[in-house]
Amino acid sequence: MNNRINEPYGYECVEPVIGRELWRGAAPGATDEERKRRSEHLRICDACRLRAAVEQDIASGLADGSLSLPTRAPARRRTGHGKALVASLTAAATAMAAMGLLLVMLLPPVPVDGLGPDRSGSSEGFTRPVEGETVGASGTTFRWEPVEGARSYGLRIEEVGGDFVWEGTATGTALALPTGLHLPVDREFRAYLTTVPRDLVSEGSLSVRFHAGAAGAVVRFRASAAPWPAKGLILVGLVVGLAAVGTLIRERRNRPHTAV
Numbered sequence: 001m002n003n004r005i006n007e008p009y010g011y012e013c014v015e016p017v018i019g020r021e022l023w024r025g026a027a028p029g030a031t032d033e034e035r036k037r038r039s040e041h042l043r044i045c046d047a048c049r050l051r052a053a054v055e056q057d058i059a060s061g062l063a064d065g066s067l068s069l070p071t072r073a074p075a076r077r078r079t080g081h082g083k084a085l086v087a088s089l090t091a092a093a094t095a096m097a098a099m100g101l102l103l104v105m106l107l108p109p110v111p112v113d114g115l116g117p118d119r120s121g122s123s124e125g126f127t128r129p130v131e132g133e134t135v136g137a138s139g140t141t142f143r144w145e146p147v148e149g150a151r152s153y154g155l156r157i158e159e160v161g162g163d164f165v166w167e168g169t170a171t172g173t174a175l176a177l178p179t180g181l182h183l184p185v186d187r188e189f190r191a192y193l194t195t196v197p198r199d200l201v202s203e204g205s206l207s208v209r210f211h212a213g214a215a216g217a218v219v220r221f222r223a224s225a226a227p228w229p230a231k232g233l234i235l236v237g238l239v240v241g242l243a244a245v246g247t248l249i250r251e252r253r254n255r256p257h258t259a260v
Contacts, residue, residue, distance in 0.1 A: 013047045022048055086251065089244035093237045100233030109133055109225035126191065126208040134211045134221035137183045141176040142191060144206065150195040160188040160209075183212035 013019035018041050024030055025038025042049045060066075112132030128143040129135050142155055155175050157166045164184055168175050183189065193206035213221070226234075 014045045015041055019045065019048050022052075026052075083251065086244050086248045089240055089247060093241035093244055096233050096237030096240065098237075100230050100235075100237060103230035103233065104222050104226040107227050107230055109222055110227055112225060125206055126193065129191075129208060129210040130225075131208055132210065133225070134213045134217050135183075136215065136218055137185050137212045138181060139177060139179075140183075140212075141174055143174045144193055146173050147195050147200050147206075149197070149200050152196045154194040154196070156192045156194070157183075157189055158192070159184065160190055162187060164189075185212050185214055186217075187212055 018037060022038055022041060025034040025036075030038075042052060108128060109130055111130040126142065126144045128141065144153070147153075152169055152171045153173070153175070155168050155170065157164075159165070162184065164187070166177075166181065168178070177183070188209065188211050190207055190209050192204055193201075194203075195201055211217075211221075
């Protein structure tokens with residue numbers, strides 16, 4: 001144990017063992033022996049005599065009101081960290097939600113029946129639209145997998161239960177609806193793919209069912225049929241955004257109020 005007590009006053013106790021117990025001689029109920037030991041020690045120890053004088057002055061000041069104990073001010077909560085956390089969470093939530101929405105529009109949607117396009121047991125078929133997809137009424141591009149040996153392809157679009165029919169040809173594996181052609185909205189269609197030569201696939205074996213709709217209907221379908229990576233990012237972004245809101249609420253509740 002360090003015997004150099006009272007060093008803040010610039011002195012050292014000459015009898016550290018007695019000096020550490022000196023308070024007993026001044027305590028209520030002290031014995032004569034303890035008071036005597038205190039008195040004798042104070043006569044020879046400048047350090048403890050100085051400490052006793054300071055303690056006496058403090059006690060007197062508290063008694064007559066010339067001194068008062070400091071009141072403990074409420075701890076001021078630090079808000080800088082909370083603000084930085086809110087900003088980081090908000091930025092992360094925005095980035096994840098934006099990336100999720102981008103994937104919603106770029107990745108092929110999940111077929112509504114969960115089985116994919118009707119390929120009649122072969123590996124060829126439509127890749128866009130997927131089975132049950134809602135596409136725009138104009139400017140839609142149809143895509144399919146190549147059929148071995150095909151020199152060209154024929155695309156026929158028929159309205160289910162209606163009169164609309166359109167046919168086109170392509171040498172590649174994609175064909176866009178011509179400018180100015182508009183599919184009737186809120187209708188169901190089926191697209192059929194044929195090949196040249198025609199005997200490479202059986203009649204009607206390569207087809208896909210889809211709907212035509214306005215822009216809002218397309219977005220709603222893409223959101224509902226988005227693949228899990230896109231939905232996962234949006235969901236995580238929502239959770240992170242809620243965490244940012246919760247942090248902001250706690251930060252405002254803990255903010256010190258300024259007296260008016």
